[in-house]
Amino acid sequence: MNKMLVGKVTDIDLLGSRTFRVNDTDIALFRLSDGEVLAVENKCPHKGGALSEGMVCGSKVHCPLHDWRIDLHSGAVQEPDTGCVPTFNVEIDPDNGSIYVTI
């Protein structure tokens, strides 16, 4: 388990996403409209679509390739499709907005 500083909250647009890479894994950070920041592996369980490029609706992201919906809290693919994306714990420093992700 590694805790990493990956950037600042303001680096991510609201309802937007930024990515970073750790040991060959692409991780996508999302910032929801209420400000919450969540991290999941940037790879759709369907055909590997980059989730960071998808549309964020509430706490779900729609994969850009075939529109699967993934819950960003649990990583669970929404019905009727099935599957799961690994999620990562995110902490935000309330003072300076630094984002820490535990990998």
Added chain:
Amino acid sequence: MTATRKKLVLVGNGMAGVWAIEHLLKLAPEAYEITIFGSEPHPNYNRIMLSSVLAGGANMDEIIINDLEWYRSHNITLYIGQTVTAIDTDKRVIYSDKGIETEYDELILATGSHPFMLPLPGADKKGVIAFRDIKDCEIMQETAKSYRKAVVIGGGLLGLEAARGLLHLGMEVSVVHINEYIMERQLDQPASIMLRKELEDQGMKFLLNKQSEAILGQKRVKSLLFADGSTVEADLIVMAVGIKPNIKLAQKSGITINRGIVVNDYMETNIPGISAVGECAEHRGIAYGLVAPLYEQGAVLAKRLAGVVTEGYAGSVTSTKLKVSGVNVFSAGQFTEPENSRALRFQDEIDGVYKKLVIQNDKLIGAVLFGDTNDGAQLFSMIKKGENIKGREKELLLGISADAFSAGQGNRLEEMADDEIICGCNGVSKGRIAEAIQSEGCTSVGQIKACTKASASCGGCKPLVEGLLQLYAGDAVVTVKEGICGCTPLGRDEIVSEIKRMELKTVKEVMNVLEWNVEEGCSKCRPSLNYYLGMLWPEEYVDEKESRFTNERYHANIQKDGTYSVVPRIYGGVTSPAALKKIAEVAEKFDVPMVKFTGGQRIDLLGVKKEDLPKMWEELDMPSGHAYGKTLRTVKTCVGSTFCRFGTQDAIGMGIRLEKEFERLTAPAKVKLAVSGCPRNCAEATIKDFGVVAIDGGWELHIGGNGGVHVRATDLLCVVKTDDEVVEWASAFLQYYRESAGWNERTAAWVERVGVDSVKKALENREDRLALQERIQKTLSLTTDPWKQIVNEPELRKNFEPITQPETV
């Protein structure tokens, strides 16, 4: 634990066997250690969808029912690409062709059928195949790439679906049938003739009353010879003349066989510990060739193996539907009129509808429907139930009214056993749907579909699903008005008029005020609202990039591997040596994997990494071609009077003028234009959204064409004299389309929906046209080039790059 598990081996990794295993795992997940053998090199897939794959309705990998992960997660040992060749019924061991030996306590044979191949001379030539599995499908797709002529032998269900698929693949297709009437095993003569006419209209040719005699050719098939001496040319012959149960293994092993492997009501063969299920099994003299019976058989088998009480399998009444788009055919039960039966018929040659009901002793015993098959599922359920329909016959024939039906339907559905299959395509039982309604809270057909996949494929079972919803959800049923998506019951027009009336100015506001039922909507309604708001309030509305699709957000087309493509604008398809050099240099500098000319006369740089996009745009220093958005794409031109000896007008000049006029325009869907310099129409203007064709002394203006999935030729809007008039009409047309079409609705679909005449009428007054033109000009004047904007604004540009390199703390 494992020591106590019995060993279960399944031979045949197809629909019937795996369905039974799935059922068994639900009833007794811990009871068996399971091993599955399958000859085909694939996990279990939905064979019936092969027809859709051929016809372009589904992808090969969308038809997988259980992927490899499913086998793994259920601890199933799977041997694919292995055929079981022998069974030692005394020692209870099976042997595969690759040398695997496996012991069993229980053995299930689910070996399916073989396609029947006519033993014609030459049947072993290259290009002669059946239609049964993925491999056959792949051969057809491959062949269609380099050959033109296909012949399908057999005018039954399977043959016609194969023929339809081959037509879709661009081949010329003839169907050879031995009888005078196609699908004679499912249809009576009037329905058969109507079907043939319909398919002929789709481009299929028929050779009826033809007995095939020999297949001619060298190595590869060249033609098919008939008994009457005639021949037909063929590069590919698909035999679809029937199937025979695959009983070889059972026969060798001393299991009793007849046409199929003989089983009792519990799917047991004569040898202890060995069962059979699916197309290879023969139950009470019948070997079925459809999936609905095998779902029922599988459920019985699973129950027996799980030690759950079952009444056994009592045989199935079957129904068929032809899965050919644009043709509705349904047939069930005894449709030829047996003695002592009476029939009711209804034939309407104007709308192409035919219906026939066969009645015996006041009970419905068979039905044929052509053209309008809405009542199919209901009629089928009446046939299965054998209920008395005295006095209601005519009503049933003319269409099942909701009232006529509610009386009988409630209790029919109520009495139906829980494991009876409602959705034949996806094997969804009544019990599963009841569960979705009662414990998972589904209150609409849409939700049930999302939850269980029932009614998601052919849709034939929708009335039954609705009935179940009534039955179990009662008052809670939300009769959902079909809104623009699942998040709202409101349609496009209601939403747009409410936005106008209440002057709503952001997506969030619209969702709040109009009571969206999903927080922040979905990938359908968000972009729609973003478009409507931008169209209605061009000056005030701030476009929400987060409500746009990937392509429109990154101003490039995302490709399947996550890279993007870059297409600079090339007005009217006219470029210059300097511009070409620039493009070439940039392509080299960024190692662009592919440089390709598009169909719209410009250059596509494919395979670009996202982080390179802004850098490339910066170096190109050309406007975006908007090849990715719901906007004006290209204006295709021919050389026109500038060079062509036939040209009557300057097509290039007109094309460039139109492209400059409308570039960056947002629209409900993509918009393509073209200008041809004379009626020879080399720029293919009559399949564009707005097509301009020069005539002597003027221009013809055409609208609503499309060259995509549904090719549609344009309708003539009007003829004008001057270049300015062309621009005036184009402006008015495009703005009218922007203001009245639904998001994602191409002009072709929109023109069909509202009618050409209504479009003509809306544009006929010059005053109206000028008002529309003014509005479109206002909108256009507010647009900027997105590439330049991103290049120059770090706040936008950052999104193309990874966030800072992470550091461990």
